Amino acid sequence: MLTPVTRVVVIGAGHNGLVAAVHLAAGGLSPLVLEQAPRPGGATRSAARTLPGFVHDDHAAFVPMAVASPAMRELRLEDDGLRWVTPSMVMAHPFEDGTAIALHRxxxxxxxxxxxxxxxxxxxxxxxxxxxxxxxxxxxxxxxxxxxxxxxxxxxxxxxxxxxxxxxxxxxxxxxxxxxxxxxxxxxxxxxxxxxxxxxxxxxxxxxxxxxxxxxxxxHGWPVPVGGMGSLVDALLARGAREGSRVRCDARVERIITRGGRLTGVRLVSGEEIAADAVISTLSAGPLVGMLEPGALPARLERRLRSWRYGTGAFKLDYALSGPVPWTAAEPREAAVVHVAGALGALEAAAQDGTHGEVPERPALVVGQQSLVDPSRAPAGHHTLYVYAHVPSRYAMGDEDVAARIEAQLERFAPGFAAAVLGRSLRAPHQTEVENPSMVGGDLGGGTMELDQQLVFRPAPELVRYRTPLKGLYVAGASIHPGGAVHGMSGRGAARALLHDRRLRPWRTRAG
Structure with a gap:
């Protein structure tokens, strides 16, 4: 005889956790989402990190998977106020000779x-x-x-x-x-x-x-939510609240509690215990296994999770600008995304330095110009700029030295860039991990995506269907198949697995 589920906890209020909560609530449960940060959103947050009136996306920014994924499409978040803008010039790749190649719709x-x-x-x-x-x-x-x-x-x-x-x-x-x-x-x-x-x-x-x-x-384009990635979070929160889920912030889970080999709930760092019949974790592999009692999982699986390999970290800079970036090439002045590296050899050298433990002298950059297509991101006549480079999670040089290399690379392709800067916010990989411990070493993807079991069977063959050997524990998030990006598939998958296992009817729509 099945024990009825009356108490379900979701660990993490990133987009996967919020998608899971919507499905659980629509399936007849009343999930409680616990988020360790002061605000929900995880890697899909936005904030005024530089100056008042300038809205910056913390991590995820251009999200084609969010409009292509069945898990996101079926929610119809536009009914909850989400609006998209899709740039006609998707991306530009400038070269040092002043020319560029563009990706258009x-x-x-x-x-x-x-x-x-x-x-x-x-x-x-x-x-x-x-x-x-x-x-x-x-x-x-x-x-x-x-x-x-x-x-x-x-x-x-x-x-x-x-x-x-x-x-x-x-x-x-x-x-x-x-x-x-x-x-x-x-x-x-x-x-x-x-x-x-x-x-x-x-x-x-x-x-x-x-x-x-x-x-x-x-x-599908590379769309951005009008008003910042936080608008996507707001729509998910509104949908979840309407279905009956709850979100509690500043509630960091320290331990997933088991007694007699059975999951019984979670304990917060404050010492508070919350009883649960089932838990969905959206944490990456390392922090997840660190929350479990030794022996809660089979030894081989526990070793696999403890040895999970994380990739390079994102070194992130956000800028408030007095005007658009003065790119030498014409195409980047119109493109929503600019890939700054130059020739193929330079791109390869920068990537190899990052994976071999060195900060590249000339980092390859992903640059976002959201305010070109969404004027709500900055005051009239002004702009935001989103910049990150992949660097080792640990490096010997100072953070300002890394930032100087990134800014020198921007000046190389956009002379006079520095003169447009009104404000700047810096987030090194170690700071990203402090803000969100699931992003170990600043790795936003939940673990390296190399072509081995980390790509094909994330994070282990036993977990790719969102269940674990510990009855009542389900998994979602970037470490779980199909990996990172804003698509919500693992959140939906974990919720559906739980509902199926408890013989509750999974919520489906015609789009699902």
Missing amino acids: DVGATAASLGGRAGSGWERAMGQLLPHATTLVETILAPLPPVAGPLRLGGALRRDGLDWARRMLGSIEALGLEIFAGDRRATAWLSGSAQHSGLPPSTAGSGAFGLVLQVLGHS
């Missing part, structure tokens, strides 16, 4: 920016991939083992006569050189999108990250 405009054989190669590739963009995304996000999606996708792409699976499992550098017939400039442009994963362009598996982001740029 329109394939033809992108091909023209690439030029020559590279442009023709991109049009051919997108002609084969874009008709299957939705199936591609849903296959990547599907629970393991995926069945229907790969069959549909594989059949479609085989009909097109190209082995895209092989290409995407390889490096983004090799993929680009193949698509663009050896054009290294075009390959640098494509490889820049793999920066978002923290993987060097020559690393196996980076092909999928870089290419899928570019495909999404055409099929």
Whole structure:
């Protein structure tokens, strides 16, 4: 006989925790979401970190997966006030000679920016991939083992006569050189999108990250929520409250309590104990296993979680600007996202330095110009700027020295940038971890995405279906398949698994 679930705790009020809470509440439960920070949101928060009136996204910023993911689409958060803006020029990649290549929503405009054989190669590739963009995304996000999606996708792409699976499992550098017939400039442009994963362009598996982001740029765009990422959180909170979930902040969980091999609740750092029949954790692998009593999980699984490898950290700078960035190239002056690295060799060198424990002399940067497309982010005539570089989680030099290297790189491609700065906020990897202990070493992705079990079976084969061997404990978050990005799939998956196991009816919509 099943013990009825009356008390469910969700650890973490990031987007996965809030998505899980919506599903649990709609399924007939009354979940309590515990968040250690003063505000909900996790990696999807925004705040006035520089000067009053300037809104900055803390971590996630441009979120194509949020509009492509079934888990987010089915919630219809637009009914709760969420509004999107989708830039027509998605991304620009400038070079040191003052030129740039742009990713537009329109394939033809992108091909023209690439030029020559590279442009023709991109049009051919997108002609084969874009008709299957939705199936591609849903296959990547599907629970393991995926069945229907790969069959549909594989059949479609085989009909097109190209082995895209092989290409995407390889490096983004090799993929680009193949698509663009050896054009290294075009390959640098494509490889820049793999920066978002923290993987060097020559690393196996980076092909999928870089290419899928570019495909999404055409099929869905790289949208931003009007008013900042906090608007997405606000919509999730409103939806959860309407369904019957509760969120409690400044409530850091210290221990997941078990007695006699059975989960009984959680204990906060304050000493308060909260009884629960089931817990969904959205923490990354290391902090999760640190909350469990020794022996709560099988020894092999516990070792796996304790040895989980985290990737490079994000060194983040936010700026309040008196005007737009004075880029030398024309395209970055209009683009929502700018990948600052230059030539393919420079991009590779920066990535390799970061993975080998050194801060790059010339860091590869992901730059967000949200206020160009969303004027609500800054006072009239002013702008925000979002900048991060991947660096080792621990480094010998001072934080200001790292910031100086990042700012020198910005000046290299936008001379006079410093004169536009009105205010600045710096967040080093160690500061990110202090703010959110789940982001170990400032790794926003919940663990390196290298092509091994950390990518395919995150974080271990026993957990990819969101259940754990400890009855009543379920898992979601960036360390769990399908990994990082704002898609909500693991939050939805964990909630559905709990409802299914307790013979409650999972909430579904026609979009789900």
